[in-house]
Amino acid sequence: QVQLVESGGGLVQAGGSLRLSCATSRSISTYPTMGWYRQAPGKQRELVALITNTVPMNYADSVKGRFTVSRDKNMVYLQMSNLKPEDTAVYYCHPLRTDYWGQGTQVTVSS
DSSP states (O other): OOOEEEEOOEEEETTOOEEEEEEESSOTTTOOEEEEEEEOTTSOOEEEEEEETTEEEEEOTTTTTTEEEEEETTEEEEEEOSOOGGGOEEEEEEETTSOOOOOOEEEEEEO
């Protein structure tokens, strides 16, 4: 089993920035592809960004140019800039092809 702990969320004004962190209990070699997902109230969980090893692989169209995913040892990060109210959601990190999810971290962007 893997432990996933997300942190770094909070309340920010539109146009602001946040950096989310995900601490994992396993190394990159165990879960080479990690994803950041988010779920807004009343909506389905959606993929935000994927990273394989240390190479960003994919971003949702809605966050391209504003979000950057990175990875270092057992940590996965999501740098979010120029935040918009529609980015408000609970953000989760998730190792692909597993059933493991963290508790998530709330991001709220005010207009």
